Amino acid sequence: MLLIRTYVAQSAIEGVGVFAAEPIRKGASIWRLDPDFDRLIPMEKYDAAPAHLRELLDRYAYPSPDKPGFMVYEVDNGRFMNHAERPNTDFSQYGGATAIRDIAAGEEITCDYGEFFEDFARLHLATALSAESAERSRSGL
Numbered sequence: 411m412l413l414i415r416t417y418v419a420q421s422a423i424e425g426v427g428v429f430a431a432e433p434i435r436k437g438a439s440i441w442r443l444d445p446d447f448d449r450l451i452p453m454e455k456y457d458a459a460p461a462h463l464r465e466l467l468d469r470y471a472y473p474s475p476d477k478p479g480f481m482v483y484e485v486d487n488g489r490f491m492n493h494a495e496r497p498n499t500d501f502s503q504y505g506g507a508t509a510i511r512d513i514a515a516g517e518e519i520t521c522d523y524g525e526f527f528e529d530f531a532r533l534h535l536a537t538a539l540s541a542e543s544a545e546r547s548r549s550g551l
Contacts, residue, residue: 411444416487416519423492427518434513440499441488441507449483450474456481475504475526494520501525 414434421427434440456467467481470489474480483489497520501507504526513519 411447411484412441412486412488414438414440418487418490421492421518423494423518423520426490427492427520428487428490429518430513430515432515434509434519436509436511438509439506440509440519441501443482443505447485448488449485450477450480451483453479453481472523472526491519491521493523495522497521 412428415431416428417431418426419429451467451471456464459467467483471481471483474482498509498511498513498517499507499519499521500510501521502525507521
């Protein structure tokens, strides 16, 4: 659950992102896991869900780092946070996150997905290679 005021807008990184509605000071707590707002979804439910729901979860949920067999789905703007190689937040301590530098109002809030999703680097590479392959197929290469 985000602990700061945010809004969703077009992102230069990808699609939409989450942006600071007001300045955030370095070291401020910006997020914490809250079971009332961050849903833990058993993988059996995910596997049995209709395709359109699985697609939503594939895009906006992530494997729970401390509860194997569950996915975390954030119901607030946190689910729109984009990955960055040099993020402005630190999610390395599971269960909470802080700003690692001052974040200006209107600035996109980013994180390193690899800090809470250990297979992200492998998945990210596979997704990039798959997209590249699909583009070559469309181009007839």
